[in-house]
Each structure stands twice: as structure tokens, then as C-alpha cells.
Amino acid sequence: MSLPPLPLSAISIGVHAAGWRDAITAAGAALERSGAASASYAERMIAVIEEFGAYVVIAPGLALAHARPGTDVLRDGLSVVTLAEPVAFGHPHNDPVSVVVGLAVSSADQHVHFVAELANVFNNASVIPALASATDAEGIRELFGLGLAHTSSNPAISPASVAAFKAAAAAAAAANSDAAAESDTQDTL
Amino acid sequence: MKIVVMCGLGLGTSEILKVNAERALERLSIDADVMATDVAGVQSAARDAQVILTSSELVGAIGRTNADVIVIDNFFDVDEVAAKLETALG
Numbered sequence: 283m284s285l286p287p288l289p290l291s292a293i294s295i296g297v298h299a300a301g302w303r304d305a306i307t308a309a310g311a312a313l314e315r316s317g318a319a320s321a322s323y324a325e326r327m328i329a330v331i332e333e334f335g336a337y338v339v340i341a342p343g344l345a346l347a348h349a350r351p352g353t354d355v356l357r358d359g360l361s362v363v364t365l366a367e368p369v370a371f372g373h374p375h376n377d378p379v380s381v382v383v384g385l386a387v388s389s390a391d392q393h394v395h396f397v398a399e400l401a402n403v404f405n406n407a408s409v410i411p412a413l414a415s416a417t418d419a420e421g422i423r424e425l426f427g428l429g430l431a432h433t434s435s436n437p438a439i440s441p442a443s444v445a446a447f448k449a450a451a452a453a454a455a456a457a458n459s460d461a462a463a464e465s466d467t468q469d470t471l
Numbered sequence: 472m473k474i475v476v477m478c479g480l481g482l483g484t485s486e487i488l489k490v491n492a493e494r495a496l497e498r499l500s501i502d503a504d505v506m507a508t509d510v511a512g513v514q515s516a517a518r519d520a521q522v523i524l525t526s527s528e529l530v531g532a533i534g535r536t537n538a539d540v541i542v543i544d545n546f547f548d549v550d551e552v553a554a555k556l557e558t559a560l561g
Contacts, residue, residue: 330480333479334478334479334528334529334532335479335526335529336528337478337479337484337525337526337527337528337529338479338484340484340487340526340545340546340547341545341546341547341548342544342545346483346484346487348480348482348483349480350480350482373527373528374527375527375544375545376544376545385483387482387483390482397483397486397487397489397490398490400487401487401490401491401494401547404547405491405547405549407547407548
């Protein structure tokens with residue numbers, strides 16, 4: 283099992299969103315930028331919340347934006363958007379949201395394989411605040427248990443910041459033995 | 472025993488809750504089938520279920536049911552899921 287691809291192009295840090303629609307739109311734009319979805323997918327993710335409410339805010343500070351598979355899903359993919367100012371989605375317990383994870387899946391069968399891995403990542407309670415305060419995209423990939431992408435040309439990424447996130451991720455893994463025991467992703471941290 | 476987890480679409484969020492409900496049941500040593508469904512399918516899925524797990528946002532969409540409805544605030548918190556299942560089933 284592995285997560286859907288989370289390329290650096292699908293990560294947006296410190297986005298200014300006026301409200302939850304802006305935040306979902308940013309998660310959709312990140313999926314579009316990385317080639318996982320076309321523009322209409324963001325509108326469909328918004329429509330899910332308009333129809334069913336803010337249930338996609340599944341943990342304190344975290345929204346899992348998604349819609350059904352469709353022709354606007356070009357391939358499986360994740361996106362991550364962190365918000366400069368948290369926004370309310372209307373959830374009674376988990377507002378305000380500071381991290382939006384966008385999920386595009388090309389077939390319903392694939393969902394089951396991905397979600398167990400996502401659960402492994404987020405069973406560590408410290409991951410959401412660490413994502414919210416991340417300052418570079420590599421650090422976010424680290425928190426998902428993903429290795430370094432080839433970004434030596436990117437001046438925004440310093441070895442020190444990567445090391446800091448590795449330390450945070452290791453601390454998170456140590457704090458949650460359940461997830462560590464069930465997850466093989468921890469081995470790569 | 473049958474436990475139904477429900478979200479708007481029956482995929483994504485409900486499957487995350489399914490995974491963590493199964494982890495909670497294992498911790499409690501309770502043998503149960505956990506099934507993910509959507510709002511449209513919950514009535515038929517929950518006909519023979521003891522428990523429905525869902526978000527506070529979706530409770531109103533369930534309609535009449537004989538199952539215990541449990542609201543989960545943090546879908547990733549196995550401790551919360553286990554504690555609420557233990558209360559409902561214990």
C-alpha cells in the first residue's frame with residue numbers, strides 16, 4: 283500500500299483564504315497544477331460540502347477535501363494546502379481549519395488502499411499541527427513519510443529545515459506506538 | 472455484529488473511519504464487520520446494524536434507525552472511537 287503521489291507542485295504553504303471555498307479551491311488548484319485533476323474537480327469538492335456540510339473536517343484543524351471519481355480526475359493524487367489564517371468550515375468541534383488535504387482518486391476501488399496509509403500518517407496526533415506550521419514543501423512530504431524529492435535547485439529548502447521536520451516526524455512516530463506498529467511508512471522517516 | 476460507518480460519499484472519509492474503527496475493535500477484542508456507506512445507502516446498510524458511526528454533520532441525514540448512532544469528532548483518534556464503542560457496546 284502507498285499513498286497517492288504528493289509532488290512538490292501539489293503543496294501550497296501559507297495560502298490566504300477568505301473562507302472555506304477559497305481553501306478548497308486552493309486544494310483543487312494544487313491537484314490541477316500537479317496534473318492529478320482538471321479545474322472542475324475543485325467545484326465538485328465544493329459541491330460535496332454544500333450538499334452534506336462540513337463533515338470533511340474530520341479532525342481538529344484538518345479538512346479532507348474530495349469528491350467521487352470522475353472524468354476530471356486525471357490520475358490519483360494528493361494535495362496539501364496550509365492556510366496563513368485558519369478558516370471556519372462550520373464544524374462544531376474541529377474548526378478552524380488550518381490544513382486542507384485534497385484527494386483525487388480515479389477509481390473507487392483504489393480508495394481503500396490509500397486510506398489505510400492516510401490513517402497511519404494522521405494517527406500521530408502531532409502531524410496536523412506540524413503540517414500547519416511547516417515552512418517548506420519538503421518538510422510536508424516528510425510528515426507524510428515520503429522521501430526527499432529532487433529539489434536541489436530550490437533555494438527555499440535548507441538542510442536545517444529538513445532536519446527539523448525529520449526530528450518532528452520521528453517524535454510524532456515515537457509518540458504513537460499503535461501507528462508505528464502498523465505502519466511501514468515510519469521506516470522511511 | 473455489524474457496524475456501519477457513514478459519510479457523504481461512502482468513500483474517503485468513511486473509509487478512514489472504517490480503518491480506525493477496525494483498529495479500535497481489535498483493541499477492544501470485539502469481533503464485528505465494519506461497512507462503509509454513504510448517505511443514500513445508510514438505511515439499507517444499517518437495517519441489521521448495531522451501531523452507526525458518523526460525523527456530527529451527518530446525523531440528521533440518517534433518518535429513523537434502531538441502531539445506536541455514535542458521533543465521532545476526530546476520525547483519526549482511535550482512543551475516541553474505542554471509548555465510544557466500548558460505551559455503546561459494553
